[in-house]
Amino acid sequence: MSRIHPLPDLLVNQIAAGEVVDRPASVLKEVLENAVDAGARAIEVQLEQGGVRRIRVTDDGCGIERDDLALALERHATSKIASLDDLEHVATMGFRGEALAAIAAVARTTLTSRAEGAAHAWRIDGDERSLAPAALNQGTVVDVADLYYNTPARRKFLKREATEYAHCDDMFRRVALARPEIGLQLSHNGRVIHRLPPGSVAARVAALMGDDFLQHAREVTADAGPLRLTGFASLPAYSRSSRDAQYFFVNSRFVRDKLLTHAVREAYADILHGSRHPAYALFLDIDPAGVDVNVHPAKIEVRFREARAVHQFVYHALERTLAESGAGFAIPPQGRARADGAQADGGPAAETPAASPPPTTRPPVHAWPAVAAQQGRLAMEPSSRAYFDFAAGARPAPPIGLPENATAAAAGTGARSGGTAENPRDGEWRSTGSTPPSSLASDGSPPLGFALAQLHGIYILAQNSAGLVLVDMHAAHERILYEKLKTVLDGRPAVQRLLIPAVFSVDAKDLAAADECSEVLSAMGFDVGAAGPQELAVRSVPALLASAPVAELMRQLLQELREYPATEVVAARRNALLATMACHGAVRANRQLTLPEMNALLRDMEATERADQCNHGRPTWTQLSLAELDRFFMRGQ
Template identity: 55%
Template sequence: MVQPRPIRDLPDELISQIAAGEVVERPASVVRELIDNALDAGASHIVIRLMAGGVRLISVEDDGAGIAAEDLPRALRRHATSKIASLNDLEHVLTMGFRGEALAAVASIADVTLTSRTAGMTHGQRLEARSGEISPAARAPGTTMEVRELFYATPARRKFLKSDATELAHCMEAVRRHALARPHVAFTVWSEGRLLHQWRACTLEQRLRDMLGEEFVSGSREVDATIGPLRIQGRVGIPTLSRAKADLQYTYVNDRPVKDRLIAHGVRAAYDDVLHGNRQPAYVLFVSIAPERVDVNVHPAKVEVRFRDSREVHQALHRAVEAALATSMPPLLQPVLPPFLPPTAHLNAVEP
């Protein structure tokens, strides 16, 4: 017979470590969260430094607005954020970060140092997460987050990591997904003290060419359509650019990189008549929609979203991509596109 156990409050550190299990899957998860913060701070140049695939060191340095000296101690507390203050803010959020738990979660499983300076400060301030000690530091305006020895406080989690090369590849993919959506921001990546990649601020077309290659740009068609409440932009590959794996598919909702089955299915449906077997299309698509029509607070790592009207989004993507592909096909093979019906029209439609 099971004996009843007393119910007790969990220690704050254990709460953060549990949250870290949801937020931090691997070093790339930390890279993504720190870049989110840098972008929210208005950075124009972000420098990422990695060691051992991000396990030994993840450093993200930006030239953004910085953190005021009096706010520095709160930056690593659970559920402390400057992004939202009410439920209404949460329902209309457009910032990359908003929960205020990521930094606290990371600080509970790694050695974290935060150095920041605002334009009005005479010098920077450095916060050591473990000791809580704050000391002066030389720094230009902006913020540097250093995360060392990831998972040192939870060694069992560290055993699930892959090789340094594999973790580095995941970190690079996290950087790439952010950089594609922010061509006006420069990104520099160092690994083991060597320059790995550098992307200067430029146009979207140039960023696509720099990151995905000339073959993708020349073998893809532009998408720019406003259908219902959605604005869909980007580029979709012609059928001959298809791949064996879905490794060149980038989707964004309000500039947030997401992995959404609904979007993927809507895009793939547009290729049904021109792409056969298990071949995968290549595309970079940006979906803009009113923030109240999409819920970004459905996944701990913020990589999934939920639309208020999923059928509306699916149909709009299908039409926009199909129309873009039609421009690359001979006239006799171009599909006849059905008229777009708003969601309410479907309720009154009658099957023939």
């Protein structure tokens, strides 16, 4: 065995480069973060051949003093920390002082910089370490050419130009999203790809993730002591097949942390099922003393001092944001404005008034009963009569899926004093929702308006102050039942006894599952027992599912119980099981609903969390504004 000997500095740097510089995108990350730490307000990135041939980053930051240029290329030399206390409270992107030395060890590197107040700039060569005067207004230029020219074995591991450029582009996006106050530009092979002026977070997110994402995302804002979470999280309808649109930042540092990823995944678990993934750009601000960023060479992983508290904060902040139904708020007339000032439908905001007909063609404010009364002039007079009664405050018919004799506890309502679920006081609200309809629009109408008709036995057409609302009645009712079942199952669910037990044939496995899991089924409100050698009888069901197809529902539940242990179903898979129950219990397509039933469903949507999506993440309703309808029919043109 050979004697122990110290390694040459060049070899040490080349070994370090194996951890820090694994591809051009890694070089770009380190140099961009240095520019940010230097206080740059404008950064320009030029790439050639995916960054393999050249990476040139120009910034207008504070610059580097002449005598410090040589030190900048040495290992473990930095201006960002000086003590252990600085390391424990580090607020800069870089702090180890290894990046430039590692880069200069595997590429032809030139560093040009002019410090504030200096007469001119200075340039240093990464190989010869020779200083020479240079021309530069202010800031620093880092030019990295011929990556891995002196380590050909490492160069063989690089991918095609398009792949390496894609990684560089993603790295550029991360820094640009984290720092919207900085203007950035990226060009590749002489062609400008991104030109991003300084601006708001929303404008930067729209520029890099698309207006479509911003229109289908909820803004997240939450504070809890030293923790603050902001950003945008997509609705389930905007889900993707991959995780390529997921950006999480801790103190403006992009991280890929298992704890944070799990918190986000749990927040979406109730509304996004299957193999779909959400899109988001989230920014967590935390006291630097509460997070350790020195746990990974590339600084992409972090460790939190209070990991559970951070997890719960992120989870609950996202869950609350996603639980807020868009139907629970007044819907902005004429569509939703984009971050750049344009309307959600694609037209500039300034053009909307010109394309709309005069305001006098609209129904006057506070005229909903009059609008309903005018429906009597149309052919559908019976429906318009019910519509008028509902708009005027008459009691709706029994909610769909709820028997007349169900108790208030089964409906999840809790009747007000002096009334019951069966006989509420005149004028009191009555639906499966736990509250009266949520906030009204300025004209006194509910956010989802009032039902007009049913389309092909699938959709409900409703009119609100903004225009036309289309509702998928099965998807909407499925979400309502699901949320009710979750609430009811936390206590003892009310049951509906069946006058005639539902008897159906099953195989031996289902029969055994029903016997083994009888306690689980009973806790859910089912009374199930054997009725023969290969038959089961269901004698009671949860009151909320009284109108569900019993045999079909029970077979599906028994299949779930066979595949997973009963304890696991009750715990981890409880919500998935309830989603199955809600799907079978929801109103089916081609069932004809009366106007009061449709309106009761709309009111329940307004009072239900996450009512914008069904249990599978699909949208339950959409809005067509008057401006969109006017443009289609060319009114005012």
